Amino acid sequence: MSTAADGERRLAALAEALSGEPGVEPPGAGPRRFGSAALKVDGSIAAMAVGGSLVLKLPRARVEALLADGTGTPFRSGRGSPMREWVTLGPDDTTDVELAREALAFVRKA
Numbered sequence: 001m002s003t004a005a006d007g008e009r010r011l012a013a014l015a016e017a018l019s020g021e022p023g024v025e026p027p028g029a030g031p032r033r034f035g036s037a038a039l040k041v042d043g044s045i046a047a048m049a050v051g052g053s054l055v056l057k058l059p060r061a062r063v064e065a066l067l068a069d070g071t072g073t074p075f076r077s078g079r080g081s082p083m084r085e086w087v088t089l090g091p092d093d094t095t096d097v098e099l100a101r102e103a104l105a106f107v108r109k110a
Helices: 004-017 060-068 096-109
Strands: 038-041 044-050 053-057 072-076 082-089
Touching: 004 038, 004 044, 004 053, 004 096, 038 096, 044 096, 053 096, 060 072, 060 082, 060 096
Parallel strands: none
Antiparallel strands: 038 044, 044 053, 053 082, 072 082
16 A cells, blocks of 8 residues: 555656646745645646545546556546546556657647
C-alpha cells in the first residue's frame, strides 16, 4: 500500500527530471492553493500527487490505452465519475518521466 509520501516522492523526482523544460513550475511554486502538490507547465497542472499516487493529465485516447494495458487506473476527484483526461499511475515508476513528458506536451497544447 502506498503512502502520501510515495506520491510526493514520485512528483519530486519528476520535478527534478523536468526542471530544465520551458515553462515547468515545480510543486509548491507560487501561492499555496489547490494544485500546490502539482507539477505545472505554463500555469496548468500536468502531474500531481494525490494520496500515495501520481496522477497525470494526458489525451483521452492515451489514458484509455494506459487503462487497457494496466499501467494506470481511472482518476476520480472525490466520489465523482472518472476524469477522462487524467490517469492514476500504478506503483511501478519506471515510466513516470516518459509519461510526464507526454503530459507536458499535452498540457502545452491545451
